[in-house]
Amino acid sequence: MFEIETEGFSGPLDLLCELIESGSLDFAQIRLSEIVFLYTTYLRKKEELPLNEILHFLSLTSRLLHGKAFSLFPSPKNEDLWSEDEEEFPVERVVGLYKPYRKAAACLEELLAERQRCFPRISHEGALFFDAGDLYMLGMIWWGLLEEYQKRKKDLSEEFPGDDPEDFWQGVPTAIPEEGQVESRMEELRRLLEKERSLSFQDLLGDRTSKAFVVLTLLALLEMCRKEEVLIIQKEVFGNIHVSSA
Amino acid sequence: MCRQHNSLNPGLAVLEALLFSSPEPLAEERIALLMEENNATIGKLLRELQKHYQQEHGLRVVRLAGGWQVVTAPEHHDIVEKLRSQAGEEKLRISKAALETLAVIAYNQPVTRSEIEEIRNVRCDRVVDTLLRFGLVRIAGRRKGTGNPFLYRTTDFFLEIFGINSITDLPTLEELQEEE
Numbered sequence: 001m002f003e004i005e006t007e008g009f010s011g012p013l014d015l016l017c018e019l020i021e022s023g024s025l026d027f028a029q030i031r032l033s034e035i036v037f038l039y040t041t042y043l044r045k046k047e048e049l050p051l052n053e054i055l056h057f058l059s060l061t062s063r064l065l066h067g068k069a070f071s072l073f074p075s076p077k078n079e080d081l082w083s084e085d086e087e088e089f090p091v092e093r094v095v096g097l098y099k100p101y102r103k104a105a106a107c108l109e110e111l112l113a114e115r116q117r118c119f120p121r122i123s124h125e126g127a128l129f130f131d132a133g134d135l136y137m138l139g140m141i142w143w144g145l146l147e148e149y150q151k152r153k154k155d156l157s158e159e160f161p162g163d164d165p166e167d168f169w170q171g172v173p174t175a176i177p178e179e180g181q182v183e184s185r186m187e188e189l190r191r192l193l194e195k196e197r198s199l200s201f202q203d204l205l206g207d208r209t210s211k212a213f214v215v216l217t218l219l220a221l222l223e224m225c226r227k228e229e230v231l232i233i234q235k236e237v238f239g240n241i242h243v244s245s246a
Numbered sequence: 247m248c249r250q251h252n253s254l255n256p257g258l259a260v261l262e263a264l265l266f267s268s269p270e271p272l273a274e275e276r277i278a279l280l281m282e283e284n285n286a287t288i289g290k291l292l293r294e295l296q297k298h299y300q301q302e303h304g305l306r307v308v309r310l311a312g313g314w315q316v317v318t319a320p321e322h323h324d325i326v327e328k329l330r331s332q333a334g335e336e337k338l339r340i341s342k343a344a345l346e347t348l349a350v351i352a353y354n355q356p357v358t359r360s361e362i363e364e365i366r367n368v369r370c371d372r373v374v375d376t377l378l379r380f381g382l383v384r385i386a387g388r389r390k391g392t393g394n395p396f397l398y399r400t401t402d403f404f405l406e407i408f409g410i411n412s413i414t415d416l417p418t419l420e421e422l423q424e425e426e
Binding site: 097098099100101102103104105107108109111112114115116117118119120121122 | 266269270306308315316317318319320323326327330333335337338340342345346348349350352353365366367407408409410416417419422423425
């Protein structure tokens with residue numbers, strides 16, 4: 001049985017967790033690195049790797065780590081950290097939930113092995129495979145819409161020979177923003193940031209403050225940030241956003 | 247000289263030719279259309295052909311992925327495998343993590359990646375990507391809600407690879423749980 005002998009505490013790890021969680025012991029008094037060191041020394045001496053025991057250790061130390069991390073932040077209700085549910089958060093429940101899936105995986109493994117004993121005829125062409133998923137559905141919708149559009153256009157021009165059938169689509173909003181718009185906005189932003197290395201979000205918007213334009217600018221900035229072209233800093237919540245070339 | 251007792255009636259012979267020429271399982275409905283017969287007749291013929299192949303043949307007619315396919319008999323596995331490996335064909339190997347992720351998808355489909363991760367308690371993005379690449383799972387739409395995450399489902403190729411006809415052929419989670 002693993003027991004901790006450290007400054008300020010001597011006993012089993014679960015007791016340490018309980019004392020800390022009940023507030024009888026201060027998080028600051030315990031050094032997690034020391035506990036991990038003691039445990040690895042204990043395992044080395046033991047010369048075996050009892051999986052369930054290690055799992056239990058990891059579960060307890062992650063509880064300590066969780067609590068320690070929370071104690072670093074100003075929290076008005078520290079007691080909420082260990083709610084009823086979390087106190088009863090046993091590793092067994094997680095393992096229990098997953099157990100049938102492990103069995104199902106073993107069952108699939110058996111099926112696969114059995115199936116691989118039978119060979120179908122070799123096809124040199126290979127089955128066609130579309131790694132599109134969503135795109136297939138989008139394609140179907142697109143062709144359906146196009147067909148509908150052409151049908152309606154034809155119907156309208158037959159019904160009202162003088163009218164422009166394009167008017168029929170008036171009032172249907174244009175999709176904003178779309179990929180092309182984001183890319184051209186990125187180009188604009190690149191040019192702006194070339195002139196001045198650092199700008200605020202407001203500077204980037206100028207007098208174009210419509211919702212669509214703000215969204216477009218944000219999307220372009222996020223994409224540029226992902227490509228490591230810009231650095232976005234917001235020092236405080238709801239504060240101004242500063243954008244600079246990376 | 248031909249062995250008369252092995253000859254097939256014309257309907258069965260056509261069916262045999264169709265199954266032989268198809269590299270993938272053929273659905274009963276498709277065969278029915280090709281042969282201009284009703285589904286019930288085709289079903290009957292298929293079972294008859296299956297029975298016929300079980301006697302004195304190195305092939306089997308099996309039902310999988312919602313269709314029927316001609317495959318080699320499992321008892322000749324070793325020798326056929328030699329031929330296949332000489333032809334450079336490799337067996338599909340699926341890691342334990344991928345099998346467990348597949349099991350989670352198969353039993354909960356359609357399912358989002360975060361739901362898979364909630365069950366497995368580990369990140370699954372790479373495994374899911376690999377499964378997508380191999381065509382064992384597919385994107386089956388998006389869940390309405392925050393972030394509109396992708397929904398994943400197993401494919402017909404999954405059924406084919408594991409030799410099952412439909413997902414309901416798998417034992418239920420309750421049955422697996424009871425197996426102690």
